Amino acid sequence: MKHALTIKDIAQEAQLIRSRVVFCCVLVAVVSLLLLARMFQLQVIEHEHFATLSEDNRVKIVPVPPTRGLVFDRNGTVLAQNTPTYSLEVVPEAIEDIDSLLVELRNIVEIPEEEEAQFRALLNKKRRFDSIPLRSRLTEEEVARISVNRHRFPGVDVQARLSRDYPLGEIGSHLIGYVGRISEEELQSIDSSTYRATTHIGKTGVEQAFEDLLHGEIGFQHVETNALGRTLRVLQRKDPVPGSSLYLTVDIGLQAVAEQALGENNGAIVAIDPGNGEVLALVSVPNYDPNLFVDGINRATYQAMLQSPDRPLFNRALAGRYPPGSTVKPFFALAGLEQNIDKVRRSTWCRGFFQLPGREHRYRDWKKGGHGSVDLPKAIVESCDVYFYELAQSLGIERMHDFMVRFGFGEATGIRLKGEGSGLMPSPQWKRRARNLPWYPGETLITGIGQGFMLATPLQLASATATLSMGGLRLRPRVLLRRVDPKTLQPRETSPEPSSPIKPVLEANWEEIIEAMRNVVHGPRGTARRISNGAGYQMAGKTGTAQLFGVGQEKKYREKDVPKHLRDHGLFIAFAPVKKPRIAVAIVVENGGSGSRSAAPIARKVIDYYLSRLRERKTEDSLMLTDVRGLPLDESRPRRTATMGISRP
């Protein structure tokens, strides 16, 4: 500006700009006339043409949701299905007075306040000719009552739609999971075109993890509508492709037995087939009824579930972090053997406690008087703590950590379910990183008996037990057995997923450990000897008791003195039969007290049930021509084709 004042001819310059602005004014006017001319062309000259097109423009494309795939257990029992339910729907356009309509409808069917609130919210959002649900899940009697009175209520109709149903209710709820209405957040992450007609999506468990398989492909209908947008007839359709049916590895009978065996206690049980990594049961108690979530759970019930100290919505089997207690002893003993530590070849004298050289603190044994002379098998069979304090001291935390990591402790197993915990296998590096503190020798000792920082999920424990039982064969636990393609009905089996196996240094070492574990159950002095009575098979196991409550140096832990939520967790790991393992289990009974009393008997029930089922199936198999594909007979084809020509005894 300052330059402009001195050098430039302001007046001439201003004149130049003004003339250009005037030119622009003319240009703007001309262009505007051009636009108006275009509008004149469309709205006056070609009006007839477009008006006709507009009248004809009544073919709408309506998306049709696919039917969600079914979920079965390994034997073909239905775990999740779609059942037709009836809902009461209202088209606002046809209603004169919504309030009086509601009053009159309430004489016929019950309409909860919450559903009315939902209805009123939708009333403002949807268009006047859209059908809006007022009441879901009508009973057959209610449907009948509405049908009789229907002539009195134009614009009110009963709609049938499929809704998800879990026929077994609470059984296996943590594993199966549930579906619920798609949330705003989920809308962001899903492909909106394939979900255009879908209202529900898997929220937890298998329903969530295998959403992609279960959902299916959307279909379309070309429908003719009247001027108000109401459908008159369907012109053509592309059918949706239903989702795949999934057969899970879980045996729901076993699951139910295991859940029941926990009784009143909270806890978790995981059973795995060691030969292929199939998860046979994944129990977390308390359970919940997944059916409550399908149409939106009542707020009060949900709050109660969230705030309950029992945490029924928490999947303990997958994400529970428990001190593994003495169940780690076989693994550390194996570490000692494989690392060729001198210690394990010599007996030690257990006098009931252990002291670090030059220290006062007594690391106590669970048995007050001590076990006397203890060698490695006896240390496992009788679960001598002192022996393992000494072993841990010789091994050192680094070697213990490295060995346990190979069994999968401290990392998620990679099972295809969301929300798996990774547990914790402590090391000096971890402690420096996480807590910024040095590692103390005493911490090595208590790690040796599965206390201290070490935490494991029940799934990790079961998986590690399976690996131990198979001599180092590590398979990723999996829950999907096969999927059945909805179009071809061809089953697609999933195959075992090996992860880095552990190569034994000496096979005999593993056999020695397994023999000691067998004696935990079958030996005369084993900590779980009580459960061997009448078992028709050989089982290997290890008890564990995880302390939650620190007992003073001179005090004695008395169960009755401790509040229930601070009592010890009872643990047990086991597999059977010893020679050719078919099932490996890990059991955690929260606040159940000692593992031998609370957890071990459950293992017996679980394994009994599973092995007897296997035997039954074997006899059935030899009697019947089973489907080679292993399809459940009642599912894919009539049973008689399987039994044809063979008379059963």
Added chain:
Amino acid sequence: MREDGSISQRLHLDLPLLIGLIVLSALGLVVLYSAGGESTSLVIRQALRLAAAFGIMLLVAQVAPRHLFHWAPWLYIIGLGLLVAVLFVGDIAQGAQRWLRLGPVSFQPSELAKLTVPMMVAYYFVDRLMPPKTFQVVIAAIIAVVPTMLIVRQPDLGTSLLIACSGLFVLFLAGMRWRLILGLFIALSASAPAMWHLMHDYQRQRVLTFINPEQDPLGAGYHIIQSKIAIGSGGVYGKGWLNGTQSQLDFLPERSTDFIFAVFSEEFGLLGVALLVALYLFVVFRGLYIAVQAQDSFGRLLAGSLTLTFFIYVFVNIGMVSGLLPVVGLPLPLISYGGTSLVTVMASFGVLMSIQTHRRLLSD
């Protein structure tokens, strides 16, 4: 100072312009209620955005043009920096990288460029003799082209077009010679094949669809066919508010945003369209009047450029919805649902008001 002007003068508001903007915004809310399926929440959200945008206009109007003049180079450099930043750390939405996140707020640096580019070009010319020499035209063109190319890269064809225009308008108003303009026009036509090469697939698709919408009636051509049916079936008097069947029955895509003009034309007919165009012309002519009245070259060039850019918005949107121009994805200012470009448009009106109202104070 006259009595009736005192309040608006003190607030640095230009009353005729303000009234024009308010009427347009109110009309926009009325159309939006219909286009959004009679959703009050949508209208309320837009009303809040409008209120915020008017607030920003008021704020900008308080800044005297001489401050804008001194800040112009710095604002331009900052804008350029942000445009480069967005290419590296910008958020990607719908295949384009336009957003820059600063804590909880995210914004499009390309919006800032809509103001800084004409400011910078005008700043450049204030010190020079007008009409500009060829060399100066080249410099000014570079000032405009660099941010334009950065925005093409994002890619955002509509916005880059607007920014290139805003720079060119300053050049034109500064008195660029006619033969140069002709030469530039020829050069642009010649470079069309190269542009085609640079375009993204979806942008090419839009051009192809523009040339022949009927080739893909259910795909890319669907927008244009449906919007032409909506406009054409509206006739002279329109189908009436809330009664546009094309718009109400879901046939018309993007009917709250870029294609809201089709809803308006269907429901209010040619008469409504004439009124709307007249309203826009009122605002544009008032803006150009402010440009003519401005006291210095910077004010004249800037006011003229911002006003003409606003008109380009209107022209391109109506042109594309009525099938005169390819679909480039520009909203109809003050009517379409959405807040990002609204803020910039209102800020530029704030600049206009500042130029108009600080004028007399300076001359006192």
